[in-house]
Amino acid sequence: MTVLFFELHRTAYRSIPFLLNSIQTTQGRKTVTHEYPNQKARFVEDLGQNLRTFEVDGTLTGDILYSVEKRLLENTLNEAGIGIFRHPFLGDINVVVTSFSITEDMTTLGEASLKITFEESTANIFPKQAGDxxxxxxxxxxxxxxxxxxxxxxxxxxxxxxxxxxxxxxxxxxxxxxxxxxxxxxxxxxxxxxxxxxxxxxxxxxxxxxxxxxxxxxxxxxxxxxxxxxxxxxxxxxxxxxxxxxxxxxxxxxxxxxxxxxxxxxxxxxxxxxxxxxxxxxxxxxxxxxxxxxxxxxxxxxxxxxxxxxxxxxxxxxxxxxxxxxxxxxxxxxxxxxxxKITVDKIITVITKPIALTVLTYQYYGNLDKREEILELNDIYDPSLLSGDVKILEQEA
Structure with missing residues (x-):
């Protein structure tokens, strides 16, 4: 995955592009810890899985349009609500920006370092239980x-x-x-x-x-x-x-x-x-x-x-x-x-440089079980060499 990661260095949020240096993904469980007075006991209540949080380190660079691009990205990151973040491996993900920083070094004019925290988010929908x-x-x-x-x-x-x-x-x-x-x-x-x-x-x-x-x-x-x-x-x-x-x-x-x-x-x-x-x-x-x-x-x-x-x-x-x-x-x-919709497999789009379908499938899933499904999802002329946007099935959480 390391080689593929560095090849996929371009990303975007709400269609505003920037360069990607690294991503840290945090996952876990939603829990409530119950402590009991005067007892050596603790109960951790499990409330289900948390959605992902992405800590992104990126770079914004440009020449004469740098100041315009920086202002556009800054305004976009400040917009309320859910936006689409293009992850290099996981494709388009619905997220909300919870914090970001833009650092400019006076020795490297026309360039800024970005730190952005994206929290994965679903729409404000509370599904009614199907029951009978x-x-x-x-x-x-x-x-x-x-x-x-x-x-x-x-x-x-x-x-x-x-x-x-x-x-x-x-x-x-x-x-x-x-x-x-x-x-x-x-x-x-x-x-x-x-x-x-x-x-x-x-x-x-x-x-x-x-x-x-x-x-x-x-x-x-x-x-x-x-x-x-x-x-x-x-x-x-x-x-x-x-x-x-x-x-x-x-x-x-x-x-x-x-x-x-x-x-x-x-x-x-x-x-x-x-x-x-x-x-x-x-x-x-x-x-x-x-x-x-x-x-x-x-x-x-x-x-x-x-x-x-x-x-x-x-x-x-x-x-x-x-x-x-x-x-x-x-x-x-x-x-x-x-x-x-909560459980069905979701199709996402990833961007890749030239790579064999078999290699991409193995890198993403760790096996080749979904190779034929990915082949059917895409109009692939040559499975031995594909590049650009590729539809795949999102990995189960």
């Missing part, structure tokens, strides 16, 4: 699925022949779409046979199914259940449902100036709402059950679910109780994410 969080998510999935089924049964009507034909076209598009997505699933053949058997049964009986809203609700529910079941794990279930979400987004709304057109548009909205609602509900359920390899995967899933949620609530006609339950499952999954 997963159980509550599962309950909401069941409740919401039942609500959606009931919504279709109670709101889909076909009093006009033209609207039966239109609904048949919409359902035909859905069956084609979901069939294509399902065919890509690498899953058990029996599950595929059951899924495509359901699609064929609906295709062969579209008109009688559409003519009875209860049968329609039941068949849609079975199809979407079997589609979700094609995912052999939670990650694949999440992908399947995320890919299906957005069905009907390209449809053009009808002018609702006649009773026929009003019914037609309502039926389309009901079908789209059912398909997208179930897809979103199942995606939330899968997201709370999958394994996340790192914080980047977690953040990507969180962003995707939130984007789909906002799309869904902006364009639907569901009841207030259904939307309230949907908001709760969203909040419950977000609580799950918040708790998971």
């Amino acid at each position: 969080n997963i159980s509550r998510i599962n309950e909401l999935v069941k409740d919401l699925s039942d609500i959606v089924d009931g919504y279709v049964a109670n709101n889909f009507t076909t009093n006009y022949g033209d609207n039966i034909a239109d609904a048949s076209n919409v359902l035909g598009d859905f069956l084609t779409n979901v069939g294509q997505l399902g065919s890509r699933a690498n899953t058990d053949q029996d599950d595929l046979n059951q899924f495509f058997g359901q699609i064929q049964q609906m295709t062969d009986n579209l008109f009688p199914i559409i003519s009875n809203s209860t049968d329609l609700s039941s068949n849609l529910s079975n199809t979407l259940f079997l589609y979700d079941n094609l995912g052999t794990d939670a990650s694949k279930r999440l992908d399947l449902n995320s890919n299906l979400f957005g069905f009907g987004s390209g449809q053009v709304d009808f002018p609702t100036d006649t009773t026929i057109s009003i019914e037609r548009q309502k039926n389309r909205d009901t079908l789209d709402g059912c398909i997208n609602g179930k897809s979103l509900i199942n995606a939330y359920n899968a997201a709370a059950q999958r394994t996340y390899l790192n914080d980047q995967e977690l953040a990507s899933t969180e962003e995707q679910l939130e984007a789909n949620y906002q799309i869904f609530i902006s364009d639907n006609n569901f009841t207030e109780s259904m939307l309230a339950d949907l908001e709760e499952i969203r909040n419950q999954v977000n609580i799950f994410f918040l708790n998971l």
